[in-house]
Amino acid sequence: MFLHVRKATNMYRLLRFHGIYHTELSRISERYPFSRSLAKVTNYLPAIERQEYLQDTNNDVICSATLAQPQPEHSMDTQIIHSSSANTLDCDNAAATAEILDVPKVRVTPDLTMEKTALPFEEIPGPAILKLWEKYWKYVPLLGTQLFCSLLINRFTQGRLNWNRNITPLQYLFNEYGPIVRIHGPIAGNIVMIHRPEHIAEVFKQEEDSPIRSGIDILQHYHLHYRKYRLPGPFSMQGAEWTDVKVKLEKPFTQQLSQYFDRLELTSDELVQRIRKIRNRQDEVPGQFIEELTRWSMECFSILMFNRRLGFLESTGLNVASEPARIIEALTTAHVYLSRCETGFQVWRFFETPFAKKLFGACDVIDSVIGKYIRQAQNKVRHRTLTPLDDKDTMAEESSPILEKILFNERIHPDDITTLLMDMIVLGVQATSNCQGFLLYYLAKNPRVQRKLFEEIYPILPNRSSTLNEATLKSLPYLKACLQECLRLRPAFPYITRVLPKTINLHGYTIPKGTYLIMANQIAARREENFEDPEKFKPERWMTNNDNPEYNQEFSYLPFGHGVRSCLGKSMAKMEMMLLTAKLIREYRIEYDYADIGSRYMMVNVPNRPLRFRFVDRD
């Protein structure tokens, strides 16, 4: 009896997977009385349904999840039983499968009620992690924050998602459950994860004026509750509040860049020179070379924002008490503790934990520096408004730094600017320096690519003293391709998140409006379907002409996100990285002799080993 019910249950689930429910089932069974399996299903229907109900209410989706392995087209025109469907049974046994295959291959003529419909949201495969604690613990690094939110906080924060991501468990989930995975907490907070470009495209197609995505709660807490500012920060602001600010920031952030080109180039030259000072007799730089890149990235940021070179790359090294040294120390500390506070259970929500204290202390240092330069800019702007402008001053005003522009022209409140700049430093500057680290690594590991890049750069920079300009930088397609390829393999942010603004069908499932979606951008960019030899660093793949694109890259490659919520610092970061790479490759042959470097997720992807490059002089 037990075995019969089990076999019949499998059959019942398979039919349900194909969209055939109770009433249809009875009807089909009447029409095909010779089908033993169908008869079994109908005989044991009450028992099965009771069991299914219990399972549903228990939230145990292990069986139904595997049963509902994605089958994109659920056509009722297809034979209801066929071998590929049988393969989808994960929790069946051989006998049950044989029994299913016994069923005559019946073509069911659909009636209107049996039309191709998307499967309900609850059928999306995924782990019932909160039910199975031993499974749950494995996901803590990935989901801790979200689950905690889901359990305790989500309802009270209007569903703001906070999320700690780690690539390995996510890949595991896709391997286990297919291209669309649902994770559900018992109280609130369903998350759906996807990686296929066509699914990502469908999500972005729904995007409206003010897309919502996950924020960074600890930074939001710092701004709103610890410092009592008005804004939660650029990554956590949502809706019209953020759209208004972003519109004001976009113009100065993109159009003002050109005027800083020369100074950004000088900063690259400074790092080129500094490498001579810090490398050893084997031309190898110290293991903490990533810190040098952070200094370079921070110097670029200060030039662009404050119109100042703060001296992060002083060739004589930094005095520990100096402002640049304190900023770098604070930035490194903030990065470490930001990542720790966002990981796992967010105990800081209940009391100020030691990690939160360290983070807030580091943020205070950055906050005071930003505050100082904002006050200076305010004084300058005040002075300018009191003094009538002559022609020279008009020019000066036009070329004034981004900070003055957003204070003066856009009239953004100083406190709000502090909040914006803080998050950009903590995440944007870190993203740039770590991506740059990966780019140098890939060049060091691929001498053929490096040689080809040098051959492209050399005619533009024939002498050590030669300089670049925006036009010549843009005339280096192979350099751009190298950067693109690096961002494909190691995007700073491996996931992009959105809250779905409308109900959609994805992969044959209904995804309701309001669902949190994780789009696994890094996984998409490393799949064979989307990129040939996906694990190889092959900049050539980006050199194909646009009329004949080798790949449909648009939604399988999103290192800066997409749409209105895409990265604000994209142009800035790309210009800085291309400039520095061109200068370094002109000057040095870069080598790396140690174990392969992978990435670790610390709110941004960071190299998991020291960047002990050798910088060997070319001339």
Ligand code: HEM
């Ligand atoms: C290589 C360096 C960088 C990479 C790969 C990168 C990537 C990203 C990504 C993937 C997003 C999310 C986009 C989305 O959800 O669609 C983002 C958002 C953002 N980035 Fe960047 N970023 C970089 C550098 C920077 C820099 C240097 C800044 C600022 C100085 C910056 C400022 C921002 C801001 C403010 C947002 C939030 C935009 C919004 O929500 O509308 N980023 N970035």
